[in-house]
Amino acid sequence: LNNYPLWAKFHKHQTEMIITKQGRRMFPFLSFNLSGLNPVAHYSVCVDVVLVDQHHWRYQGGKWVQCGKAEGNMPGNRLYLHPDSPNTGAHWMRQEVSFGKLKLTNNKGASNNVGQMIVLQSLHKYQPRLHVTEVKEGAESEETYPSPHTHTFAFPETQFIAVTAYQNADITQLKIDHNPFAKGFRDNFDSM
Amino acid sequence: LNNYPLWAKFHKHQTEMIITKQGRRMFPFLSFNLSGLNPVAHYSVCVDVVLVDQHHWRYQGGKWVQCGKAEGNMPGNRLYLHPDSPNTGAHWMRQEVSFGKLKLTNNKGASNNVGQMIVLQSLHKYQPRLHVTEVKEGAESEETYPSPHTHTFAFPETQFIAVTAYQNADITQLKIDHNPFAKGFRDNFDSM
DNA sequence: TTAGTTAACACCTATGTGAAAATC
DNA sequence: TCGATTTTCACATAGGTGTTAACT
Secondary structure (H helix, E strand, O other), X not given: OOOHHHHHHHHHOOOEEEOEOOOEEOOOOOEEOOOOOOOOOEEEXXXXXXXXXXXXXXXXXXXXXEEEEOOOOOOOOOEEEOOOXXXXXXXXXXXXXXXXXXXXXXXXXXXXXXXXXXXXXXXXXXXXXXXXXXXXXXXXXXXXXXXXOEEEEEOHHHOEEEEOOOOOHHHHHHHHHHOHHHHHHOOOOOOO | OOOHHHHHHHHHOOOEEEOEOOOEEOOOOOEEOOOOOOOOOEEEEEEXXXXXXXXXXXXXXXXXXXXXXXXXXXXXXXXXXXXXXXXXXXXXXXXXXXXXXXXXXOOHHHHHOOOOEEXXXXXXXXXXXXXXXXXXXXXXXXXXXXOOOEEEEEOHHHXXXXXXXXXXXXXXXXXXXXXXXXXXXOOOOOOO
16 A cells, blocks of 8 residues: 555544545545566456444534444445456566556446446445455456456555545545645745 | 538648647547447447658748658557447447547656546647457457457548647648637627 | 535646747 | 747637536
8 A cells, every 4th residue: 555654644544535426536535555476467456445333423512423234335336446456467567556646536326437437325434445356368258357366455454434625624634635636735935 | 420510620731739748628629429339338439540651741931841750659658448338339339439638748748647638749740540449358458459349440631740839830720720729819790 | 593515716737739939 | 141940928728627606
């Protein structure tokens, strides 16, 4: 996992990720360094997002608290195939593998665009996971993830609660401080 | 070939395409409708650019004239693999196949970024070509284009002379009139 | 009312244009 | 001097931010 210090800062305050109908990028975004692959073998790399628990969460009195049962796993795509897939082990190990364009949405109708957006439920806690699958040449479609020959990685620091508006002001400030696209909201007293 | 009327307008005045060190997009850009493919077979789609003749060209007295021999074929990548490659016949036929992000350059050092930019010589006349190659599962690398099972298409209307600055003012005006990124140079007398 | 969601907005990053000046 | 190339620039497109107000 790359950019661990930043993820840790967010995690300490309980990371929140905005979800919108049209889809919102994650910040921080997932990025990994892979090693130990066969340079000439072919792999597909993808990310999925799974529920951490079966509860609604509510932000009350400055804290996140559990609140009743969730309505089970809702339908909707939770798998995002890395755009470079499939590719050689050498390709994946040459440089960091980033998911900067992965988008989160609450629009169940967007499930049609499989692989474009990950559909989540607001106010639920999620864990992103990385899957590295060896692709057997001559095999059928790529729609069988995760397959038997998959390595899966999950980093607790990347857990987050999906929201439609930020609840914790500390999280908002961290986003403003570190996301370049939010520079317009920084207190500018010429930090040069 | 899509957008044929626009290509024809440029072709009538002898199309010019700017080349720069960092790479410049084509305008108009190449876009095709494919048909007749096997929906479940896999194909790679790419474009290359070849010399039309072995001469330098010079713009003199408002006309393009040949001028001495070219120094043969220079090294440099002239092949651009469509980013969706490889993919199924159904995918390629579902909608137009566009090369809007293909970039032309005169930077021979950019040959390293194979597949990113097409390296050309200024003041030479070129013909873009479309290649559709069936990918055999289990075959080795994709670096054997064009392979024996390739269909190649070339449209004379897409021929152009590579330049580092526009020579014909008619071409400049056509670019300004039709390329959205050049809207800032249009004579704005509120065409609404 | 309350809590969650949505849409419009100003502000930003990132990048594609030809013009014009500078350079080779 | 001359022609070709490169650099810088104002002005576009395209789209990612949190804020705010409206909506449900």
